[in-house]
Amino acid sequence: MVKRLVGVAPVLLLSIALVVSAVIGLNSSRGPSLIFPVPVNAASLGVARAHLGDRWSIGMESTICLDKPGTVEITGVTPVRPHGLRVIGFAVRPNQSWKPTQGVAGAFLGEVRAPLQHLGFTSRTVDVACEHNTPKGYELAVRLLKTTPGRAVASGWVLSYRSSARVGTLAIPFGLLLCPADSADARRCHSEGL
Numbered sequence: 540m541v542k543r544l545v546g547v548a549p550v551l552l553l554s555i556a557l558v559v560s561a562v563i564g565l566n567s568s569r570g571p572s573l574i575f576p577v578p579v580n581a582a583s584l585g586v587a588r589a590h591l592g593d594r595w596s597i598g599m600e601s602t603i604c605l606d607k608p609g610t611v612e613i614t615g616v617t618p619v620r621p622h623g624l625r626v627i628g629f630a631v632r633p634n635q636s637w638k639p640t641q642g643v644a645g646a647f648l649g650e651v652r653a654p655l656q657h658l659g660f661t662s663r664t665v666d667v668a669c670e671h672n673t674p675k676g677y678e679l680a681v682r683l684l685k686t687t688p689g690r691a692v693a694s695g696w697v698l699s700y701r702s703s704a705r706v707g708t709l710a711i712p713f714g715l716l717l718c719p720a721d722s723a724d725a726r727r728c729h730s731e732g733l
Contacts (some may be wrong), residue, residue, distance in 0.1 A: 570702030583714035598648025604676035623691030628682030
């Protein structure tokens with residue numbers, strides 16, 4: 540009887556090892572995640588002379604790429620604590636320091652009234668893995684509609700994405716203030732009220 544238990548123990552250990560290997564294999568086969576190639580500090584942008592019904596294209600002023608080779612499709616961009624604005628479009632273009640396609644090499648979009656497509660933002664796919672100390676990656680921009688006559692705000696953004704085996708989100712710490720005044724100074728814009 541002792542010999543039988545000793546014979547069962549290796550089979551049981553082998554079974555456990557196979558299950559653990561399968562779980563580890565599943566985790567390593569998960570699709571890529573969207574990340575920033577370097578740590579990102581919170582940033583903000585103020586836009587003056589933004590009126591009810593205006594449409595703005597706003598660049599997120601950071602580069603995004605993948606944590607490993609693969610492809611990710613961006614499925615949505617949602618403002619955090621929004622007031623007075625609505626996302627009506629979003630897309631990516633190559634980081635202009637990596638692959639200049641529009642205007643001045645190296646420049647992030649900032650804020651413009653032109654549609655995203657006219658600015659080179661034509662895709663929702665990210666297919667480049669991050670590389671240390673390179674600008675390789677994509678810039679994200681959103682197309683916004685201002686829905687209030689007063690100030691419009693967002694304290695940040697959540698980007699949703701999917702790959703072949705993963706669904707995920709990436710928080711973008713980028714605040715936005717759209718102000719109807721001639722200045723986007725936060726104090727002056729706040730004095731106009733919501």
